[in-house]
Amino acid sequence: MTSLALHPGLILIAGAFLLLPLRGAARSVVALAVPVAALYLAWHVPDGAVASVRFLEFELTPLAGDKLSRLFATIFAIMAFGGALFALNQKHPLELAAALFYAGAAIGVTFAGDLITLFVFWELMAIGSTLVIWSAGTRPAYRASLRYMMIHLLGGVLLMAGIAGHVVDTGSITFQRLATDSVAHWLILAGFLLNAGAPPLSAWLPDAYPEASWSGTVFLSAFTTKAAVYVLLRGFPGTEILVYVGLFMVFYGIIYALLENDMRRILAYSIVNQVGFMVTGVGLGTEMALNGAASHAFTHIIYKALLLMSAGSVLLMTGKRKCTDLGGLFQSMPLTAWCGIIGALSISSFPLTSGFVSKSMISQGAADMHWLVVWLLLAVGSAGVFLHAGIKFPWFVFFQKDSGLRPPDPPSNMRLAMLFFSALCIGLGIYPDPLYAMLPYPVEFVPYTGAHVVTQLQLLFFSGLAFFVMLDFLRRTLTITLDVDWFYRTPGLWLIRSALQGLSLYGSQAELRLRQSVFEVWRLLERHHGPESKLARTWPTGSMALWVMILLLAYLLLYYL
Amino acid sequence: MKEQHWLTRRETIRSLWIVFAVVLAATVIAELFVAHEAHFDVETVFGFNAWFGLLACAGLITFAKLLGVLLKRPDTYYEGSDD
Numbered sequence: 001m002t003s004l005a006l007h008p009g010l011i012l013i014a015g016a017f018l019l020l021p022l023r024g025a026a027r028s029v030v031a032l033a034v035p036v037a038a039l040y041l042a043w044h045v046p047d048g049a050v051a052s053v054r055f056l057e058f059e060l061t062p063l064a065g066d067k068l069s070r071l072f073a074t075i076f077a078i079m080a081f082g083g084a085l086f087a088l089n090q091k092h093p094l095e096l097a098a099a100l101f102y103a104g105a106a107i108g109v110t111f112a113g114d115l116i117t118l119f120v121f122w123e124l125m126a127i128g129s130t131l132v133i134w135s136a137g138t139r140p141a142y143r144a145s146l147r148y149m150m151i152h153l154l155g156g157v158l159l160m161a162g163i164a165g166h167v168v169d170t171g172s173i174t175f176q177r178l179a180t181d182s183v184a185h186w187l188i189l190a191g192f193l194l195n196a197g198a199p200p201l202s203a204w205l206p207d208a209y210p211e212a213s214w215s216g217t218v219f220l221s222a223f224t225t226k227a228a229v230y231v232l233l234r235g236f237p238g239t240e241i242l243v244y245v246g247l248f249m250v251f252y253g254i255i256y257a258l259l260e261n262d263m264r265r266i267l268a269y270s271i272v273n274q275v276g277f278m279v280t281g282v283g284l285g286t287e288m289a290l291n292g293a294a295s296h297a298f299t300h301i302i303y304k305a306l307l308l309m310s311a312g313s314v315l316l317m318t319g320k321r322k323c324t325d326l327g328g329l330f331q332s333m334p335l336t337a338w339c340g341i342i343g344a345l346s347i348s349s350f351p352l353t354s355g356f357v358s359k360s361m362i363s364q365g366a367a368d369m370h371w372l373v374v375w376l377l378l379a380v381g382s383a384g385v386f387l388h389a390g391i392k393f394p395w396f397v398f399f400q401k402d403s404g405l406r407p408p409d410p411p412s413n414m415r416l417a418m419l420f421f422s423a424l425c426i427g428l429g430i431y432p433d434p435l436y437a438m439l440p441y442p443v444e445f446v447p448y449t450g451a452h453v454v455t456q457l458q459l460l461f462f463s464g465l466a467f468f469v470m471l472d473f474l475r476r477t478l479t480i481t482l483d484v485d486w487f488y489r490t491p492g493l494w495l496i497r498s499a500l501q502g503l504s505l506y507g508s509q510a511e512l513r514l515r516q517s518v519f520e521v522w523r524l525l526e527r528h529h530g531p532e533s534k535l536a537r538t539w540p541t542g543s544m545a546l547w548v549m550i551l552l553l554a555y556l557l558l559y560y561l
Numbered sequence: 562m563k564e565q566h567w568l569t570r571r572e573t574i575r576s577l578w579i580v581f582a583v584v585l586a587a588t589v590i591a592e593l594f595v596a597h598e599a600h601f602d603v604e605t606v607f608g609f610n611a612w613f614g615l616l617a618c619a620g621l622i623t624f625a626k627l628l629g630v631l632l633k634r635p636d637t638y639y640e641g642s643d644d
Contacts, residue, residue, distance in 0.1 A: 251621075258625040259633065322636075331566050367600035375601065379610070380617040387618050402569065450595030457588045458610035465585060466618030473622050479633040489639060 003051040007063050008041040008073055009111060009121065012080060012104030019097040031084040031096055038107060039077035042070055049113050058173050064113025068294065068440045072110040072230045075298045076103055078424075079222045079305060086309050086417035087215035095135035099219040102128025106223035110230055114173040115163045115188075118231070122159060122195075126152040129224055132216045133208055141211040147485065148208035151194065151201055159191030178235045189236055196228035196279060197272040198245050202252060203485035205272055210264035210321070214312035217264055221271055221308050222301045229278045229297045233440075238285025246283055247377050249276025254384035258474065259481045261323050263311050263397050267304065270347065270389040274300045277381065280374070281362040287441040289365025294439055296362060299354035299428060303346035306421040307393065310340030313414055314397055317407035323476040328402035335409045337398040339418035346425040348390030348460055349382060354425045356456065357432035357447045364445060382456075383463040390460070391467045396476060585611075 004010065015034030022030055045065035053060045080103035087096050105128050108121030126149065133145040165184025167173055178185045197205045209220045236242060253273025260266045274296070281293030313336045314329060315321050330337040342353070349355035359382065366375040409415055428435050436443040467474070528535055567573055589608045599605045 254621055255625045255628060258622065259629045261636065328569075330568070370600070372601050372603075376603075376613075379613065380621070383614040383617045384621050387621060449598060451598040454588060454591045454595050455604075455610040458592070458608065459614040461581075461585050461588050462611045462614040463618045465581075466615050466622065470619065470622045473626050477633070478636050479629075480636045480638055481629065482632040482634060482638075 003063060004053070006041055006044075007051070007108070007111065008038040008045070008077065009104045009106075009108030011041060012038045012077075012100050012107060013124075014104075016097045016099075016101035016104060019100060020093070023093075027096075028088050031088065031100065032081060034100060035077050035080035035084060035103070038080065038104070039074060042073035042077055042107065042111075045070060045073070045111060055116065058114070058116060060117050060173070061113030062108075062117045063111050065111060066440075067438065068230070068233060069110045071294055071298060071438045071440070072226065073107045074438065075226075075301050076106045076110065076223060079103065079219075079301050082302075082305060082417050082421055083215070083219045083222070085420065086218055086312070086414050088413040089411050090213065090215045092135045092137060092213065095132060095213060095216055098128055098131035098135060099216070102132060102219060102223055104128075106227045109227045112175060115166065115175050116173055118175055119156075119159060119163055122227075123156050125224055125227060126156065129220055132219055133212045135216055136211060136213040138211070141213075144208045144211040147488070148204055150488075151204040154201075155191050155194035158187050158194065162187030162189075162191055175231075175234065177237065180236070180239055180241070189239070192228050192231050192235065193245065193279075195224050196232065196275050197225055197249065198279065199248050199252065200484050202249065202272050203483040206256065206260075206265050206268040206483070207485050209268045209271070210262055214316040217268075218305050218308045218312055221267070221304045225271055225275045226297045226301055229275060229282070229293065232279065232282045233290060233294060237282055237290055239283055242279050242283030243371075243374060244283070246276045246278070246280030247374065247381070249273065249279060250377070250381040251384070252276070254381065254388050256481055256483070257388035258392070259479070261476045261479060262321050263314070263323055263326065263393060264308065264321055266323075266388065266393055267307050267311060270307075270385070270393075271304060273381070273385060273388070274304065274347065277359060277362055277378070280378065281365060284362070284365045284369060284371075284374070286365050286368060288368055288445065289362055291436075291439045291441050291443055291445075292358060292361030292363075292365055295358040295435055296355075298435060298438075299346065299358040299425075302421050302424045302428075303343045303354060306339060306343035306418060306425060307347065307389070309414065309418050309421065310336050310343060311393070311397070313410040313418070314407075316414075317410055318405050320405070322478070323396035323400070324478055326397050326403055326405070327400035328398070329405060329407070330398040331402075332406040333398070333409050335415055336418065337394065339422045340398060341394050342422040342425050344390045344394045346429065348386040349456065350390075350429075350460060351448070351453045351456060352426065352429045354428035354432075354435075356429055357435070360447055360452060360456070361445055379459065383459050386460050386463040387467055391464055392474070395467075 012034055015030060019027060019030050045063065047066050048064060049061040050063040050065065053062060080100060083099060084096060087099065090096060102125060105121045105124035109118060109125065112118035112121055130145050130149050133141055133148060162184045165187065169182060169184055178188060180186055180189060194201055209217050212220055232242065249272050253269045253276060257266045257269035257273065260269060278293040278296050281289040281296065314326065317333065320326055346353035346355040349359045363375060363378045366378055432447060527533055530536060589611050592608065597605065603609060
């Protein structure tokens with residue numbers, strides 16, 4: 001049990017509860033210190049099972065480590081620290097605590113050695129993230145959080161059913177590589193993919209995340225989807241269907257982001273797009289591709305958080321989130337614009353940024369396997385990332401037209417958080433060795449060769465040319481784009497409402513019938529027992545004596561029989 | 562009239578386009594001076610990533626535009642309906 005007290009995820013969860021009553025400087029100190037403690041502990045989790053607990057007839061291993069777990073726990077803890085620094089001036093008392101709870105649950109997933117522990121932390125993540133969305137305190141956020149929770153509870157049911165089936169089939173709860181050879185394993189895969197934002201239910205992500213507060217979305221972007229990438233890496237490496245699912249996500253993200261007007265929804269679609277690259281890497285399944293997927297999850301968390309910090313700063317300082325209302329902000333928010341641009345260059349895998357050293361490994365994985373079509377589609381995807389996130393986000397928010405808005409850069413803690421993550425983006429881009437050393441397999445990949453740099457620059461700059469040449473096609477409109485969530489927000493809602501109406505109609509008829517039958521019973525009772533009924537009448541003494549005599553005779557008769 | 566930011570002046574934008582054109586040309590010409598690492602035949606076509614990136618993006622934008630005709634709705638579409 002002592003080793004469980006040093007569980008990095010549980011430390012964060014305990015820290016979250018500790019944070020709730022605190023205010024002022026004490027709150028800031030705890031919010032920043034707890035993720036650092038979690039990071040320290042995560043690095044000291046040794047290989048193999050560390051702690052075990054008995055639950056029913058199962059031996060749970062809530063703390064088990066290896067390189068992959070430590071890699072994800074490291075980035076989750078760094079994210080919790082950077083996010084907390086950014087959110088220090090968030091007024092809502094619940095959000096930061098909920099975010100640390102959420103981060104702790106995500107770290108719990110990475111160190112879960114068995115499927116039951118995994119499931120528990122998986123569901124705690126759903127609770128933490130829902131609370132983060134709630135903290136925005138607006139009606140649309142509340143509605144979106146309910147839809148979000150509905151989808152994640154469905155995911156939880158799929159996962160639990162799969163785990164139960166797996167335990168019945170194999171008798172084991174150890175979380176290890178699974179094959180898609182049984183219904184149970186398919187259910188587990190479906191549960192994992194739902195959290196990754198995979199089709200057909202990707203819409204929960206761009207529906208819910210942009211409704212959180214200016215700081216809440218920063219946390220949301222990091223944990224759920226990347227924890228899903230982690231479990232896919234551990235449970236389903238080399239599962240071919242993931243290549244196609246991942247590629248679909250890559251293009252879904254690009255196309256929807258190109259059509260979107262809300263700056264944070266653009267970035268939310270872009271999460272699906274980036275996780276698509278990782279899922280494809282998991283599906284390819286070679287050591288190169290798996291390293292690529294794992295390292296891309298690591299770098300992605302940093303640059304996507306940075307992009308959302310930049311967008312969050314704009315939202316906080318202007319109160320606006322639509323591209324049609326924004327533009328020209330580079331003039332008064334230079335630091336926010338620069339940090340946004342660094343995030344945008346990183347997501348586009350520009351040389352000297354973190355995205356370049358990670359994503360190219362996934363493409364290399366496809367090239368090594370000689371999968372031409374997959375490799376070409378990944379190249380189209382890379383070009384599309386520059387288009388929808390690399391240029392579109394900074395262009396429409398910070399340049400484009402002059403919106404007349406002249407807000408200053410955000411408060412110092414937010415600026416510091418952005419600078420910290422910008423430094424990580426460039427630092428890992430220039431010197432990727434520490435990241436490569438943490439990857440699950442030995443890295444035999446040199447990112448900076450002349451050919452890599454030149455071909456990537458060609459791809460990106462000519463994508464940029466396409467953007468500016470076709471800018472008229474990309475003009476922002478006050479629109480949203482229908483997605484699968486339409487089915488449960490329009491006809492689904494109508495169906496449920498009609499069913500409820502039908503039920504209430506049926507209910508009122510049933511009530512009428514019940515009242516009638518109760519009335520009938522009442523009348524029957526009254527006929528026999530009421531004041532005028534036979535049983536209630538006064539009887540003459542003679543008939544009474546007669547009845548007594550009959551009874552006594554009957555008694556005599558029975559006695560002799 | 563308030564003075565325009567130097568980056569928004571017409572002359573600056575024209576110079577930026579010229580710089581951009583030079584950079585575009587430079588990335589293609591640079592291909593002549595680096596060792597090739599082609600995994601597929603198609604990569605050996607000169608300037609492959611340049612024209613492929615351009616065409617890919619043009620394709621993506623066009624496809625998005627077409628899909629938008631079908632799926633775009635006013636951003637007040639869901640307002641009130643799911644309350």
